[in-house]
Amino acid sequence: MKILTAQQLKEVDQVTTEVQSISSLELMEKASGACAEWIFKNYNNKHAFYVFCGPGNNGGDGLVIARILKSRLYNVTVFITSNIAYSDDFEQNFELWQRVSGKTISINNEDDFPDLSDEKIIIIDALFGSGINRPIKGIAADLIHYINAAKKEVISIDIPSGLYVDNNATNLHNAIIKSSHTLTLELPKLSLILPENKEFSGEMHIITIGLDKNAIEKQESKYEWITEEYFKDFLKKRNRFSHKxxxxxxxxxxxxxxxxxxxxxxxxxxxxxxxxxxxxxxxxxxxxxxxxxxxxxxxxxxxxxxxxxxxxxxxxxxxxxxxxxxxxxxxxxxxxxxxxxxxxxxxxxxxxxxxxxxxxxxxxxxxxxxxxxxxxxxxxxxxxxxxxxxxxxxxxxxxxxxxxxxxxxxxxxxxxxxxxxxxxxxxxxxxxxxxxxxxxxxxxxxxxxxxxxxxxxxxxxxxxxxxxxxxxxxxxxxxxxxxxxxxxxxxxxxxxxxxxx
Incomplete structure (x- = not known):
């Protein structure tokens, strides 16, 4: 299983939508649905889910997950960070969230940060995804500090917000979500398996979302994630007439x-x-x-x-x-x-x-x-x-x-x-x-x-x-x-x- 860069992942997403004749919105629905299924298997509806959504497609994932959870009678509140512009897929999923009368709170400043003291709260982190390539600053960084300080159970979608996909040498490590679980989509991310990022990545779970396998194979990468499938045609079998x-x-x-x-x-x-x-x-x-x-x-x-x-x-x-x-x-x-x-x-x-x-x-x-x-x-x-x-x-x-x-x-x-x-x-x-x-x-x-x-x-x-x-x-x-x-x-x-x- 290859480990790809952010740009390569973006290219694979694009090819997948073309080959499968689906829109990016449909691919987002597919990916978020797989994440929601993981949540259903691991958490009951007695929890209160606080879904923090950023302005991009990671935030769009969060909105889809919130909608699916709500459809199964889970207690869900969405928190949206204020921004000048939002991605198209975010906008469309926010409209769908509003159609089901989803509870939404906008975060414009620190006064809007929610009380996180309730033991039932589980946080879903969908602030920033794999496309992030610069340190988080401003109100978003303050929100990340606030969430980390609350020491709640956190589920990050694809990657902990603020963490780069590969090299984090130039990153600000005080503005990265500290996850309990990271639901990484289709393929592992390099940064999630490096020891220095263990306080951010938590337990990694690879969520299969059906990205095009040929598109993945065509990407060149020196990094490989080894699972049992790697050894399918690898092992030597013993001949009946062999000796020591x-x-x-x-x-x-x-x-x-x-x-x-x-x-x-x-x-x-x-x-x-x-x-x-x-x-x-x-x-x-x-x-x-x-x-x-x-x-x-x-x-x-x-x-x-x-x-x-x-x-x-x-x-x-x-x-x-x-x-x-x-x-x-x-x-x-x-x-x-x-x-x-x-x-x-x-x-x-x-x-x-x-x-x-x-x-x-x-x-x-x-x-x-x-x-x-x-x-x-x-x-x-x-x-x-x-x-x-x-x-x-x-x-x-x-x-x-x-x-x-x-x-x-x-x-x-x-x-x-x-x-x-x-x-x-x-x-x-x-x-x-x-x-x-x-x-x-x-x-x-x-x-x-x-x-x-x-x-x-x-x-x-x-x-x-x-x-x-x-x-x-x-x-x-x-x-x-x-x-x-x-x-x-x-x-x-x-x-x-x-x-x-």
Whole structure:
């Protein structure tokens, strides 16, 4: 699913009306009706809905939603901001709202702001949509401040008012609606999935409104939103006559005294994702723990409490870094490993931290290797960023320069490729922010590499399966009790769900 710019979305709307032989007013009715249906499914008519409408087509959406809600006996009041001019579709929908005797209050100054203290009030934000490209000022900004201060439940239509669709570097963040839910139309918006905008976007819901699929596909975009449909013709199926040698041999180089669990999690995840063989190269202090925890994993010891001698390559698919430690002898061996192989590596955790301090080794990292940092680790590589858009652009430049894949972990983890594409992951939940979750991901991606997936496919598929397994756990156990081992135990269910779609 593509992520498009505001201009591209406008073009898709236009093509849709032409291809489907409908007016923009009819498309608005269709989109707003889909939003209203979402509201019906999630709220009863005991609430009081305050619909705040701006002068453009987003305000028109709000008027249609208000009319549909009223037709189902919901308590609705519309608030319209004063303006010199209104869009044609707004004008026509306002006339329809008046025909059904809808309650309307005009907002000309702060004295017109409504009392929002009633607990029953739900706010529908339809002030400004995806076409906004400059900071909100004046009475509209004051109204946004007022709504945010009330701390009510807010449903934004398409995008929180005041938030730009993509780059918000020049925006005034004190004049953006703080939504509880954003009903974004047809496609996700880039700004809704960037961490810096989490206080504005709330929970994102993609509302299908029937935009022309061909028009969407013709739009060029480097941003992709990954859902299960992406993997429809993607997954490798096993031949009845296959054997373990067909699915590769993974080497997990990980662990140090007190952190052998990281090596265990990564190794087990590689097995669960389908690697034919897995060997863990760990300090000898973890030998008994590894052998007793996962008898299916072979073990090679290296050093007593941390990795300190030459790492065995032996044609393995290598994942390196979980729980490794950064002492000097380990650093030496990790740097030596980078120069001894031309095969892609999966590099995580302390291996990332070691390499962050040795920029002169970056061009020695085998091309198509996969780096899996969380944001703090990644800042050690590219420096601090002023905003998330800058982070993505700098990472894109890095990935192209060194021909590497970078997976920035977090909500909506993103895979950034050497070709310049960015794949945002839709699976996963906050319960996965737990110790060892990243170690599991390292094992998953390495295990997929061993089965013949390219670095890009292994990254995108690995992240999605990792998140999907976490979602399965969340439904069974809840977010708060989810642990990394639970993710591993549900990899199989996640895989089957994708296979059977």
């Amino acid at each position: 040698g067909n699915f590769g041999h993974v080497k997990i180089v990980a662990g140090s005294k007190g952190k052998i669990g990281a090596a265990i999690l990564a190794s087990k995840a590689s097995l669960r994702i389908g690697a034919g063989l897995v060997t863990a190269e760990i300090p000898s202090c973890g030998y008994d723990a590894m052998q007793s925890s996962i008898p299916e994993v072979m073990v090679v010891t290296n050093g007593k409490n941390f990795i300190k001698t030459r790492i065995d390559l032996n044609n393995h698919f290598i994942g390196v870094g979980p729980g490794l430690d950064t002492n000097e002898e380990t650093k030496t061996e990790i740097l030596r490993l980078i120069t001894r192989t031309n095969d892609p590596l999966v590099i995580d955790a302390d291996a990332l931290n070691i390499l962050a301090e040795h920029k002169d080794y970056w061009d020695k990292i085998p091309i198509y290797s996969v780096l899996t940092p969380h944001p703090k680790e990644w800042a050690r590589w590219i420096g601090n960023w002023n905003n998330d858009f800058e982070k993505l652009e700098r990472t894109l430049k890095f990935a192209k320069q060194y021909c590497l894949y970078v997976v920035i972990k977090g909500a909506y983890s993103v895979t950034i490729t050497p070709k310049g594409d960015l794949f945002f992951n839709s699976s996963g939940n906050p319960g996965m922010a737990t110790a060892g979750s990243g170690d599991v991901l390292t094992g998953i991606i390495t295990g997929l590499l061993s089965q013949g997936y390219t670095s890009g496919k292994a990254s995108v598929l690995g992240i999605y399966l990792h998140g999907l397994a976490g979602d399965i756990v969340e439904k069974e156990k809840g977010e708060f009790s989810l642990i990394a081992s639970d993710i591993i135990e549900n990899i199989g269910k996640a895989y089957e769900k994708l296979m059977n779609q």
